[in-house]
Amino acid sequence: MSVTLARELACARSRLFGLRGVTIEQGRILLGALEACPRWRERPGIGELRIFRSAAGHEVLLVPSTGRVQIRVAYVVPPIERFDAAAGVLVELARLGRAARRAG
Amino acid sequence: MSEAKRLLLEPHDLTFVEDVPYIYHCSHYNLFHDQTVDDVLGDTAGQQVRVRAAHAAFRQLLRAITQGASTPMERLSIAMGAFAAMGHGRVDLDVTAEGGSARTGHAHYGFCWAEKYGSRVSRTLPADAVAAGFVAAATEVAYELPAGAMQAVEETCVARREPECTFKVTRAATPVPLPPTVDRQAMEPFLGPSEGGMDEAWIGATADTLQEFVAAMEGDERGLMEGFGVFITRHLTNYYLETAYAAARQAPESALPIVESLLREAAHVCVFHTFGGILLSPEWESVAGRLSGEPEDIVRGCVAIARGLGFGRWAIRELGPDRLVLSTTSNYEAPYYAARFGKSDRPRCYFFQGAALAMMVLAHRVRWDGSAELTQSFYDDLFRGQGLGFRCEPTTCQTMGHDRTEVVVRRT
Structure with missing residues (x-):
C-alpha cells in the first residue's frame, strides 16, 4: 500500500498537503501512535477530528472514520521549502506508524 | 475578546460580543468587499468611508469590552489583544492622548492582499482601512477621548511590498464625523x-x-486566524454594512x-x-x-x-x-x-x-x-x-x- 502526498488548495500558499491512500485501519494506527508520541501535542478539534501539533508548528489533522489525513506546514517555513517540510512530516508519520504496528 | 461576554442569539444564529454584532468572513470576501466600496465611491472617498466605518465599529466594541479596565495601558492591552484574537493582526500601539504611531507586520487586509495578488499586481494605496480605524478608536477609548478625536493614517503597507504596515496617529483638527452603529x-x-x-x-x-x-x-502569534484553508476574521457587521450601504445609497x-x-x-x-x-x-x-x-x-x-x-x-x-x-x-x-x-x-x-x-x-x-x-x-x-x-x-x-x-x- 503506497501513500502519496498531494498539495491541497489554501489561501496561505502551499501549506496544506493531503495524504492519499491512507486506509481507515492505517489511520487508526497512526492516531494511536500520535497519541502516544510526546513530540506531537493534541489540540481541540471539531466533531471527531483530531489535531496534533509538533514543536516546529506543523499540524496533522486526522478524521478517524474516513482515514483522511492532512498535514499543515508551519507558516514560518518559506513557501519554497513547504513541500520538503510536508515530506519530512510524512516520513515521521510513516516511522511512527511502523513502530506502532510492530509494538502491536 | 476571549474574556468578553460573547452571546449567541441562539434562535436566530446571530452572534454578539457585549451586544456588538459580529460574523466570520474570509480574506477573499473582505478584499472583494473593500474593492467594491472603492469601485463605487472612488479610491479616496471609499477609503474614507471604510476608515470611518471601522473607527466607529471598533470604538463601539472597545468601549464595551474595556469597561472593567481602569488605566489607558490596560485598555490598550485589551484592544490589541482583541484585534489579534479576531484575526486582524497583532498591532503594536505606541500612542498617548496626543497621538503617536502603530505598526504591524501582519494586518489581515494588507497581508492577505499581498498573499493573493502581490506576485501579480502592484498596489499604490494602502489596504488596511480597518486597522487604521481600529488604531484611532483604540487610542480614543484608551484615553477616554470623544468620538472622532483621533485619526490614523496608514503610511506604509505590506500590500505595497513595504516591510510592515505603519500608522501615524494624530489629534483631529475637528472631530472626525463617525457613522452611527447598531447593537x-x-x-x-x-x-x-x-x-x-x-x-x-x-x-x-x-x-x-x-x-x-x-x-x-483565536488568532495565532501573528494575530491571523486560519481555518478551513482560508484566513478568517471575526469581524464587525457594523463595518461591512455601513460601507456596503454607503456604496448602495450614495x-x-x-x-x-x-x-x-x-x-x-x-x-x-x-x-x-x-x-x-x-x-x-x-x-x-x-x-x-x-x-x-x-x-x-x-x-x-x-x-x-x-x-x-x-x-x-x-x-x-x-x-x-x-x-x-x-x-x-x-x-x-x-x-x-x-x-x-x-x-x-x-x-x-x-x-x-x-x-x-x-x-x-x-x-x-x-x-x-x-x-x-x-x-x-x-x-x-x-x-x-x-x-x-x-x-x-x-x-x-x-x-x-x-x-x-x-x-x-x-x-x-
Missing part, C-alpha cells in the same frame, strides 16, 4: 420569529457544532443595478471560497462525513455553514434540481438596515441574495469528487464565464417591512 438592542425589534426549514434537525445540529468550533478559534440611481450586482458578487466570492473551503476541509468531513457531492447535500451544508458563521437562521423552504427557495427572519443584514436607515423601497439583503444563487452554482456546477480545486481561475469560469446557469429573484425582504426575507433561485 443587539437596536436589531432585536426587527427580528422575526425563528423559523426552521427542510432538513432542520441536521442543519441545526451541524451549525451548532460549527459555532462551537469557530467560537474557540451611488447614482443609474448605477444602482451595477452596485447591487457587485454587492451580490461579494457573496458569490464568500460562498465559493469560504463555504467551498469548509466543505472540502477535514473539519467538515469530521462533522458531516465524506461529501456525497449530491446537490441537496451541498445546499444544506451551505445553509449550516451560514448559520455557523453567524449570518442568521437561514432556512430551505423548497429545493429541487432547478429551484431553491431560501428564507430567513433573522439575516444579519435586514435588522441592521432597518435600525440604521428605516424601511427600504427595494430589497437590500444583497449578501443573502448573492449567497443563495452561489449555493446553487456550487451545488450543480462543481464536481465534488475530489477533482475540484477552488482556484481563482475556477471562480472566474463559474461566475464570470458564459452565464451562471441560475438567477435569483428576491420575493420578500425584511428591509422593506416584510415579515421575512425570501429569495427564489431558478435555473436559466
